Amino acid sequence: MTDKARDGEYDDLLDAIEDGEGYYVECASGHGWLPPRRVCPDCGSRELTETPFPESGEVATYTTVSVATPQFSADTPYTTAIVDYGPVRVTGLLRGVDPDDIEVGMPVGIEVGERETTGDRAVVFRPR
Amino acid sequence: MSHPRVTGVGLTPFGKHSERTGRDLFAEAGLAALDDSGVDPDDVEALFYGNFMGELAEHQGHQAPLMAEAVGLDVPATRFEAACASSGAAVREAVRHLRSGEADVILVGGSERMTNIGTAGATDALSIAADDLYEIRAGMTFPGAYALMARAYFREYGGTREDLAHVAVKNHDHALPNEYAQLRSEITVEDALDAPMVAEPLGLYDACPITDGASAAVLTSAEYAEEHGFDAPVGITGTGQASDRMALQDRDHLLKSPAASKAADEAYADADVGPDDVDVAEVHDCFTIAEVLAIESLGLYEDGEGITAAREGETHVTGEMPVNLSGGLKAKGHPVGATGVAQIASITKLLEGKSSWSDDVDDARVGVAHNAGGTVASATVHVLEVQE
Numbered sequence: 301m302t303d304k305a306r307d308g309e310y311d312d313l314l315d316a317i318e319d320g321e322g323y324y325v326e327c328a329s330g331h332g333w334l335p336p337r338r339v340c341p342d343c344g345s346r347e348l349t350e351t352p353f354p355e356s357g358e359v360a361t362y363t364t365v366s367v368a369t370p371q372f373s374a375d376t377p378y379t380t381a382i383v384d385y386g387p388v389r390v391t392g393l394l395r396g397v398d399p400d401d402i403e404v405g406m407p408v409g410i411e412v413g414e415r416e417t418t419g420d421r422a423v424v425f426r427p428r
Numbered sequence: 429m430s431h432p433r434v435t436g437v438g439l440t441p442f443g444k445h446s447e448r449t450g451r452d453l454f455a456e457a458g459l460a461a462l463d464d465s466g467v468d469p470d471d472v473e474a475l476f477y478g479n480f481m482g483e484l485a486e487h488q489g490h491q492a493p494l495m496a497e498a499v500g501l502d503v504p505a506t507r508f509e510a511a512c513a514s515s516g517a518a519v520r521e522a523v524r525h526l527r528s529g530e531a532d533v534i535l536v537g538g539s540e541r542m543t544n545i546g547t548a549g550a551t552d553a554l555s556i557a558a559d560d561l562y563e564i565r566a567g568m569t570f571p572g573a574y575a576l577m578a579r580a581y582f583r584e585y586g587g588t589r590e591d592l593a594h595v596a597v598k599n600h601d602h603a604l605p606n607e608y609a610q611l612r613s614e615i616t617v618e619d620a621l622d623a624p625m626v627a628e629p630l631g632l633y634d635a636c637p638i639t640d641g642a643s644a645a646v647l648t649s650a651e652y653a654e655e656h657g658f659d660a661p662v663g664i665t666g667t668g669q670a671s672d673r674m675a676l677q678d679r680d681h682l683l684k685s686p687a688a689s690k691a692a693d694e695a696y697a698d699a700d701v702g703p704d705d706v707d708v709a710e711v712h713d714c715f716t717i718a719e720v721l722a723i724e725s726l727g728l729y730e731d732g733e734g735i736t737a738a739r740e741g742e743t744h745v746t747g748e749m750p751v752n753l754s755g756g757l758k759a760k761g762h763p764v765g766a767t768g769v770a771q772i773a774s775i776t777k778l779l780e781g782k783s784s785w786s787d788d789v790d791d792a793r794v795g796v797a798h799n800a801g802g803t804v805a806s807a808t809v810h811v812l813e814v815q816e
């Protein structure tokens with residue numbers, strides 16, 4: 301993937317998470333989103349402010365995937381979770397916990413990890 | 429208002445046709461629909477065609493003119509892509525054109541070739557209905573996305589894998605007499621529970637199969653049908669469509685499908701009917717949990733109550749609210765771009781008294797078809813009624 305162009309704000313966000321400075325964007329009404337966003341799809345506000353992720357979020361839902369796409373074949377079984385960080389929810393790979401021990405509401409932090417199959421970067425959550 | 433009529437329908441058998449090209453599949457369905465309608469092909473004014481993964485499965489874009497040619501038509505042809513709701517979207521545009529008087533005869537349909545790229549290839553192709561940056565790169569698959577919703581639903585309302593297994597058992601039962609269905613075998617709740625996991629809590633029997641197939645319907649104005657003496661008693665009396673945020677993480681709800689609810693409300697209002705008037709429904713059960721969410725979105729069940737409908741036998745052909753008498757996507761099969769029009773075909777034949785189950789629902793007058801794209805970021809709903 302060496303000559304692949306960066307995906308703008310997405311890769312910028314991953315860089316920031318790697319530096320421990322992950323953020324989401326938020327309108328004045330408290331609607332949170334991941335970049336790139338030029339307008340809040342909820343209220344139409346174009347005044348969006350970068351806001352740091354809180355220290356930890358809570359697992360909202362999760363699934364352990366056994367049948368994957370070819371880009372994740374060597375990662376199986378892996379767990380994908382949606383995590384609630386207050387105004388924003390984030391999807392990522394949940395690592396560092398046995399799938400049987402995962403619970404909805406469990407506190408997790410956000411970092412960047414490597415996908416086993418392709419070596420590409422991915423959003424990763426770990427229990428806090 | 430006189431409502432557009434479903435004047436003819438055609439399907440290929442749904443199943444594994446790995447070596448058949450998309451154009452051949454669509455030609456079979458399209459010609460069958462024209463023959464079924466009796467319409468002179470020269471009267472067809474447009475083709476509205478649904479397809480999702482043609483670029484990935486067949487390295488073929490720009491499919492609409494290719495498909496028009498395949499059925500021998502020289503008409504303006506447009507492809508609709510709304511993931512699994514592609515041909516539902518095509519139907520909606522055809523209905524609007526016919527109502528406006530801009531056209532009297534439109535061929536709608538869709539096709540998908542999927543098994544030629546294998547399970548891994550099809551899983552990959554289906555996944556791109558999700559958000560690439562924020563879902564696919566986090567390992568989200570199509571079954572995985574519905575698994576995330578299933579867990580959220582169970583947590584909020586209760587429900588078990590066994591409840592979902594009853595949806596699969598019912599839809600397999602319904603597919604038994606359907607000669608176009610991919611999976612015509614009886615299964616048990618135990619079979620479903622014992623099957624391998626795909627994305628926990630969803631197992632293999634919670635998922636629709638990977639399917640090749642095509643569907644088509646000749647839609648005409650009521651005036652055209654009458655003028656030419658066609659026997660076309662079923663009209664499309666209501667149409668609705670809505671969208672939602674693409675990624676689950678950005679939705680207001682993880683356990684509801686508001687786009688389907690909005691599309692249903694619009695379609696019901698358009699047809700001047702309500703959920704209580706619906707006699708039969710074909711809903712988008714790409715996964716068992718999707719049928720539960722669909723019957724709640726359509727207002728056939730209150731939120732949180734759809735989960736027990738199959739277990740209680742209510743949505744079985746012998747129940748009060750038969751759902752997916754074709755076998756649904758689960759057992760009939762799900763050639764993605766063909767599904768929306770296949771649902772219209774199923775409801776039409778049922779209401780015309782020409783389907784295997786027609787005698788079991790012989791007083792049915794109102795049917796509804798619910799077609800959903802991705803995790804219901806796209807939804808179309810159509811109401812079909814027997815016209816006087």
Ligand SMILES: [Zn+2]
Nearest residue numbers: 327331340343
């Ligand atoms: Zn806002």
